[in-house]
Amino acid sequence: MGAGKSTLGTALAERLALPFVDVDCEIEAAAGATIPELFRERGEADFRRLERETTARALGRRERAVIALGGGAVEADETRALLAARAVTVWLEVGIEDAWARADERPLARDPEQFRQLYERRLPIYERVADFRARDIEDAVLAAGGILVETDALELLGQVLPAEAPAALVADSHVAGIHGADAQLALGSRLGSTHEIPAGEEAKTASVVERLWQELTLDRRGTVVGLGGGSTTDVAGFAAATYLRGVRWAAVPTTLVGQVDAAIGGKTGIDLPAGKNLVGAFHWPFRTVIDPTLLATLPERERRGGMAEVVKTGLLAGESLWDLPDAELVRRCAAFKASVCLRDPQERGERAILNLGHTFAHALEAAAGYAGVSHGEAVALGLLAALRLSGIDTSVVEEVLRPRPVRVEPERAWAALTRDKKGVAGRPRLVLLERPGRPVTGVELPEREVRRALADLIAP
Numbered sequence: 001m002g003a004g005k006s007t008l009g010t011a012l013a014e015r016l017a018l019p020f021v022d023v024d025c026e027i028e029a030a031a032g033a034t035i036p037e038l039f040r041e042r043g044e045a046d047f048r049r050l051e052r053e054t055t056a057r058a059l060g061r062r063e064r065a066v067i068a069l070g071g072g073a074v075e076a077d078e079t080r081a082l083l084a085a086r087a088v089t090v091w092l093e094v095g096i097e098d099a100w101a102r103a104d105e106r107p108l109a110r111d112p113e114q115f116r117q118l119y120e121r122r123l124p125i126y127e128r129v130a131d132f133r134a135r136d137i138e139d140a141v142l143a144a145g146g147i148l149v150e151t152d153a154l155e156l157l158g159q160v161l162p163a164e165a166p167a168a169l170v171a172d173s174h175v176a177g178i179h180g181a182d183a184q185l186a187l188g189s190r191l192g193s194t195h196e197i198p199a200g201e202e203a204k205t206a207s208v209v210e211r212l213w214q215e216l217t218l219d220r221r222g223t224v225v226g227l228g229g230g231s232t233t234d235v236a237g238f239a240a241a242t243y244l245r246g247v248r249w250a251a252v253p254t255t256l257v258g259q260v261d262a263a264i265g266g267k268t269g270i271d272l273p274a275g276k277n278l279v280g281a282f283h284w285p286f287r288t289v290i291d292p293t294l295l296a297t298l299p300e301r302e303r304r305g306g307m308a309e310v311v312k313t314g315l316l317a318g319e320s321l322w323d324l325p326d327a328e329l330v331r332r333c334a335a336f337k338a339s340v341c342l343r344d345p346q347e348r349g350e351r352a353i354l355n356l357g358h359t360f361a362h363a364l365e366a367a368a369g370y371a372g373v374s375h376g377e378a379v380a381l382g383l384l385a386a387l388r389l390s391g392i393d394t395s396v397v398e399e400v401l402r403p404r405p406v407r408v409e410p411e412r413a414w415a416a417l418t419r420d421k422k423g424v425a426g427r428p429r430l431v432l433l434e435r436p437g438r439p440v441t442g443v444e445l446p447e448r449e450v451r452r453a454l455a456d457l458i459a460p
Helices: 005-016 023-031 035-059 077-086 096-102 112-129 137-144 153-160 173-190 206-215 230-245 256-262 292-297 300-317 326-343 350-355 358-367 375-390 395-400 410-418 447-455
Strands: 020-022 066-068 090-092 132-134 147-149 167-172 191-197 223-228 248-253 267-272 275-282 287-290 430-435 438-443
Touching (some): 005 020, 005 326, 020 023, 023 035, 035 066, 035 077, 153 248, 173 223, 206 230, 223 230, 230 275, 256 300, 300 350, 350 438, 358 410, 358 447
Parallel strands (some): 147 287
16 A cells, blocks of 8 residues: 555546556445445445455456556455466555555554564465566556566576576577576576577578478477567567467567667568568567666677667657666666557557658668668668658767668669658658657658758668
């Protein structure tokens, strides 16, 4: 009690565009009495009965919702069972001093010593029940998406996957050599197999996915674990989405671009010669485990590439996220993308904003044959084009990312751009900005303007 569940729950529901249900308010409305009155007139036992029944109805809803439970609700066995079966449970932590200060007129907050005993009795229950802990709205959004962002989170990998699930670990040889042993140690006896794939975009081919299909021996309970950059999580997630018509998977991104963007949101896929990510599936990870300490091993070029996605996210959010320290930068960017994807998981509307700069970027990558132009370099150039077409100052892109024109065949780039999956009948539809924090999707511009913007990204 007094943790701020109602306040944060209301904000979370708004962020995720979901209904909000406050169990205490539902009880009061149905009983026609306040909770202190119910305790006084009918006793705690009857209140707990009403709480169990109201919670069961809330958790039995067919529609997704954000539900705030009273601090004592999880002491009931049946409520804990329902939470395990039906919910992602988030523990909004609060110290006893703060909880006591906020307790107001609550029936079980009359005596400080009894309050302390109640607090200490409930703590182990919260530990067992909670899937995630949260201190603010960003943590709560991440929890709703099954995303753990925490220092040394890689060590917790085995603890956050389903207890009964065998795991298949997928990584390229470079990442496996750096982080593979730690991941295997964390998975322990649950590790059933390991699978090596090429590094980078070379992994995102039909032949690599087919090899994974042939090698995997998981049953329907199993979990594919993708350890590495965005290409690795893309192909591991796509293999999981299609093997046995879909098994669970976990993303463990080791690059900045993976931690702030590529591993979040459930998009999985592979490339075709004609364009990037033209084959894929939406398959949300059971867990995304993000350990910012893994970024310490990144080469500078890869870090700069990841910063392109950070700048993109900051432009969409209207905040200078690129100025934050690594751990907070990752947490805030991941929460922003998760909230957008949770509101629009199948990219039927708002989620398209995340393609800011990517129409141009994917065209440049395809024109380069996915070699010689990294995704981050291409995104930086794509952002430059998007800001120019938006009539917005480009200094943040130029100062933070320092993009340089790339050498690709212009007509090949244009052909790839017209095949962009967001286009209609060969006409590109762009994401632009009215201003930072105000993206606009589905923008059609005259071909000559788009061609000129693309040409400005290509070295003579």
